[in-house]
Amino acid sequence: MEDFLTLIAEILEEESVELSDELQSFEAWDSLTILSIIAICDEEYNAALSAEEIENSDTILGLRELIESKR
Amino acid sequence: MNLKFHNKKITGILTVLPENEVNFDDEIDNYDCSKAQSMKLKLIMGYGKRRVVKKGTTVSDLCVFGMNYLFDNNLLKKDDIDAMILVTQSPDHFVPATSHIIQGKLDLKQDMICLDINQACSGYPIGLNQAFMLLEQDEVKKVVVLNADIMSRKVSVKDRGSRPLTGDAAAITIVENDSSDNIIYGTVNLDGKGADALIIPAGGFKMPSTQETAELKTDKSGNSRSLDHLVMKGDVVFNFVQKEVPPMIENLLDKAGSNKDQVDYYMFHQPNKFMLKKLADKMGVPYSKMPNNIVENFGNSSGVSIPTNITYNLGEKLLTDSFLICLAGFGAGLSWASLLLEMGNLDFCNTIDYNN
Numbered sequence: 001m002e003d004f005l006t007l008i009a010e011i012l013e014e015e016s017v018e019l020s021d022e023l024q025s026f027e028a029w030d031s032l033t034i035l036s037i038i039a040i041c042d043e044e045y046n047a048a049l050s051a052e053e054i055e056n057s058d059t060i061l062g063l064r065e066l067i068e069s070k071r
Numbered sequence: 072m073n074l075k076f077h078n079k080k081i082t083g084i085l086t087v088l089p090e091n092e093v094n095f096d097d098e099i100d101n102y103d104c105s106k107a108q109s110m111k112l113k114l115i116m117g118y119g120k121r122r123v124v125k126k127g128t129t130v131s132d133l134c135v136f137g138m139n140y141l142f143d144n145n146l147l148k149k150d151d152i153d154a155m156i157l158v159t160q161s162p163d164h165f166v167p168a169t170s171h172i173i174q175g176k177l178d179l180k181q182d183m184i185c186l187d188i189n190q191a192c193s194g195y196p197i198g199l200n201q202a203f204m205l206l207e208q209d210e211v212k213k214v215v216v217l218n219a220d221i222m223s224r225k226v227s228v229k230d231r232g233s234r235p236l237t238g239d240a241a242a243i244t245i246v247e248n249d250s251s252d253n254i255i256y257g258t259v260n261l262d263g264k265g266a267d268a269l270i271i272p273a274g275g276f277k278m279p280s281t282q283e284t285a286e287l288k289t290d291k292s293g294n295s296r297s298l299d300h301l302v303m304k305g306d307v308v309f310n311f312v313q314k315e316v317p318p319m320i321e322n323l324l325d326k327a328g329s330n331k332d333q334v335d336y337y338m339f340h341q342p343n344k345f346m347l348k349k350l351a352d353k354m355g356v357p358y359s360k361m362p363n364n365i366v367e368n369f370g371n372s373s374g375v376s377i378p379t380n381i382t383y384n385l386g387e388k389l390l391t392d393s394f395l396i397c398l399a400g401f402g403a404g405l406s407w408a409s410l411l412l413e414m415g416n417l418d419f420c421n422t423i424d425y426n427n
C-alpha cells in the first residue's frame with residue numbers, strides 16, 4: 001500500500017495528505033468521494049468497503065487500517 | 072445456475088420511450104448539493120437527460136402503444152402470438168396480471184399463455200429465458216417478451232442518489248424457434264439475503280401505504296424520501312456488482328467455449344456510467360464494446376435498459392449484420408443473470424416515442 005497516500009490525495013483533490021488528517025475536514029468530502037474510495041479499494045486492494053465503514057474510520061490512518069483489515 | 076437453449080432466436084426489438092424529457096440541470100435545486108457536487112455527479116455518474124412518464128401513464132399504456140405500432144407496420148400479426156411475458160416491477164394493479172390487461176386491450180386470442188414476472192434490472196435475460204422455455208412447446212411458435220417499468224413514479228424528488236438516474240421505458244422483443252442449429256448459453260443467480268439493498272418498503276401487503284409511510288425523512292447525506300419511495304444502498308449494490316458480474320461472465324464464456332475477445336458487444340444493464348466503466352476495467356473489456364451512454368440520454372429504466380441499449384446503440388447494424396452478444400442484468404433481488412447469443416438480421420430494431 002505504498003501509493004495509498006497518493007491515491008487518497010488524488011481522490012480528495014489535494015496536493016498531499018497526512019495520516020492524521022480527518023476525512024470530514026476535506027472540502028471534497030461527500031458521498032461521491034466515498035463512492036470513489038469504495039471503487040479504488042475494490043480495484044487496487046481487492047477490498048469491499050461499505051460507505052458506513054469508511055465514514056466511521058474518521059482519519060486517513062483509520063481508513064488505511066480498515067482497508068488492511070479487509071484484504 | 073447454467074442454462075442452455077437450442078435453436079432459438081430473437082427476431083425483433085422495439086423500445087418505447089415516453090416523449091417527456093427531464094434535465095438534471097433543471098432539477099438541481101431539488102437536491103441538497105453544491106454546484107461542484109452536481110458537476111461531479113454529471114461527469115462521473117452520467118446524470119443528464121432522462122425520459123419519464125407523465126402522471127397517469129402506466130406500463131400497459133406503453134406496451135399497448137408499442138404493440139399497436141408493430142401491428143400497424145405489419146411487423147407482427149396478432150394471431151401469431153402464442154405467448155406473452157411481461158417483466159415489470161411497476162404493474163398497473165396487484166390483481167390481475169398486467170399481461171392479461173394488455174392481452175385484453177389488444178384483443179389478442181384467448182388460446183395463448185400470458186404471465187407477469189416480477190424482476191428488476193436482471194429482467195431482460197430472465198424474461199428471455201422464460202420465452203426460450205415456452206418455445207419448447209409444440210404449439211408455441213412465437214413469444215412476445217415485454218419489459219416495462221415506470222420507477223420514476225417511485226423515487227423521491229429529493230433523492231439525488233436515485234432520482235436523477237431513473238427513467239421509464241418499455242420494450243418488446245420477439246422470440247422464435249430457429250433452424251440454424253445454434254446454442255444460446257445463459258446463467259441465473261440470486262441472493263435474497265440482499266433483498267433490502269434495493270427496496271420499496273411500503274405499498275405492498277406487508278406495509279400498506281398510509282399517511283405515515285408517505286412522510287418524508289432526511290438521511291445523513293441530505294436525501295429525503297418516504298417509505299413509499301424506492302431506496303437503494305448504493306455502496307452495497309456497487310460492491311455486489313463488482314464482485315458477482317465479472318466471474319458470472321467468465322463462467323458463461325467458459326461454458327460456451329468462447330473467450331472475451333470473441334464477443335462483439337457486451338450489452339449490459341445501465342445502472343450508471345461509473346459502474347459500467349469500473350466493470351469494463353475489471354473485465355478487461357474496451358469501453359467501445361460495452362456502451363455506457365443510456366443513463367445520460369434516457370435514464371436507467373431497470374429491466375428495459377438492455378433493450379434500450381441495444382436499439383439505441385446497435386439499432387441499424389442489427390438489421391443487416393450479426394454479432395456475438397453478451398447480455399447481463401443485475402440488481403434488485405439481489406439478482407444477476409446473463410446470456411450469450413448470436414444476434415442479427417432482425418426484422419426491426421428501433422426506438423419510438425410515446426406521446427404522453
